[in-house]
Amino acid sequence: MNTKQSFGEYLRKLREDQNLPIRKVASKLDIDPSTLGKIERGERSANKEMLPVLAELFGIEEKTLGLILFSDKVAYQIIEEENTNEILKVAEEKIKYLKNKNLKQGSLDLK
Amino acid sequence: MNTKQSFGEYLRKLREDQNLPIRKVASKLDIDPSTLGKIERGERSANKEMLPVLAELFGIEEKTLGLILFSDKVAYQIIEEENTNEILKVAEEKIKYLKNKNLKQGSLDLK
DNA sequence: TATATTCAGGACAATAATTGTCCAAATGTA
DNA sequence: TACATTTGGACAATTATTGTCCTGAATATA
Numbered sequence: 001m002n003t004k005q006s007f008g009e010y011l012r013k014l015r016e017d018q019n020l021p022i023r024k025v026a027s028k029l030d031i032d033p034s035t036l037g038k039i040e041r042g043e044r045s046a047n048k049e050m051l052p053v054l055a056e057l058f059g060i061e062e063k064t065l066g067l068i069l070f071s072d073k074v075a076y077q078i079i080e081e082e083n084t085n086e087i088l089k090v091a092e093e094k095i096k097y098l099k100n101k102n103l104k105q106g107s108l109d110l111k
Numbered sequence: 112m113n114t115k116q117s118f119g120e121y122l123r124k125l126r127e128d129q130n131l132p133i134r135k136v137a138s139k140l141d142i143d144p145s146t147l148g149k150i151e152r153g154e155r156s157a158n159k160e161m162l163p164v165l166a167e168l169f170g171i172e173e174k175t176l177g178l179i180l181f182s183d184k185v186a187y188q189i190i191e192e193e194n195t196n197e198i199l200k201v202a203e204e205k206i207k208y209l210k211n212k213n214l215k216q217g218s219l220d221l222k
Numbered sequence: 223t224a225t226a227t228t229c230a231g232g233a234c235a236a237t238a239a240t241t242g243t244c245c246a247a248a249t250g251t252a
Numbered sequence: 253t254a255c256a257t258t259t260g261g262a263c264a265a266t267t268a269t270t271g272t273c274c275t276g277a278a279t280a281t282a
Contacts, residue, residue, distance in 0.1 A: 001201060003179075003204035003205050003208060004203055004205075004208050006205075009204075011133055015223085021227080021228060021229090022228075023227090023228075023229095031227080031270095031271080032270095032271065032272060032273080033228085034229085034230080034231080034271095034272080034274095035223065035271070035272085037228095037229060037230065037231085037272080038230090041230080043232090044269080044270080045269085060133060063193070063194060066192065067194060067197055067198055067201060068201070070188075070189050070192060070198045070202075070203040071198050071199075071201035071205055072202075072205065073183055073188060073189075074188060074189060074198060074199065074202035075202045075205040075206045075209065077181075077184060077185060077188065078181050078184075078185060078206070079206055079209060079210070081177065081181060082174070083174060083177075084180060084203070084206050084210075084254080085203060086178055087178055087181045087182050088182075088199050088202060088203050090112060090114055090178055090179070090182035090187065091181075091182040091185035091186045092195070092196060092199050093114035093197060094114050094115075094117075094182055094183065094186040095186045095189070095195050097114060097115050098186065098190060099190070099195075104228085131260065132256080132257060132258090134256090134257075134258095137241080142241095142242080143241095143242065143243060143244080144257085144258080145242095145243080145244085145245095145258085145259080145260080146243085148225070148257095148258060148259065148260085149259090149260085152259085152260095154260085155241080156240085186260070197229080
């Protein structure tokens with residue numbers, strides 16, 4: 001996993017390695033080519049529904065794509081803060097706590 | 112740091128420990144009391160501008176408040192995923208890379 | 223050179239999400 | 253009871269995101 005690449009850069013590389021034009025991938029995703037171009041350049045965000053389509057198209061685990069996409073989103077959300085590592089650590093603990101709580105009880109609801 | 116508490120719960124505890132009504136804290140924050148109530152219950156999100164006000168009011172480091180707030184946001188963003196730990200780890204690496212890159216170059220721009 | 227294809231990036235309306243504000247009902251308290 | 257506090261719904265205003273189209277530049281192709 002190359003963490004020096006954003007989701008968009010990763011996607012572009014996949015696409016170019018296969019010599020596919022934006023147009024074709026966009027059509028598979030059922031979005032405007034211009035939108036896909038923006039996603040590749042990081043000017044718009046991809047969404048979860050695109051992942052299974054891309055996974056199949058490029059023969060990559062959907063989970064891997066999700067990992068790249070969500071880590072991007074998390075990074076973007078906190079990169080302006082100073083104590084990013086601490087934030088991530090506390091977030092990890094909160095998630096652990098909440099998931100566990102959730103196993104034992106009903107559904108959750110955070111904001 | 113108690114990671115079993117959301118920002119709202121933490122805030123409510125601070126407020127109740129001082130026997131302050133929502134009304135008063137809301138007025139310091141210059142927001143509607145109903146909105147503050149919702150923040151405490153996690154139905155709305157707090158924002159960064161509120162942190163210095165709360166920090167001074169309760170005598171707590173702004174950074175600590177920010178830590179609780181942002182870790183909440185990160186947790187909320189990914190809690191529905193399976194591989195949350197991996198996501199956080201990759202996010203950490205990305206941030207590290209981007210911050211370093213940023214030190215050496217100009218300003219950054221992700222999405 | 224002319225023509226076609228691809229891509230970047232702007233514009234802008236449609237849609238969705240968030241926020242501010244007010245109010246009425248419920249709850250707590252003197 | 254009377255008063256203060258809190259909850260939670262409603263809804264408009266604001267802001268953010270998305271879908272769509274268009275133009276021009278760059279590149280490839282006939």
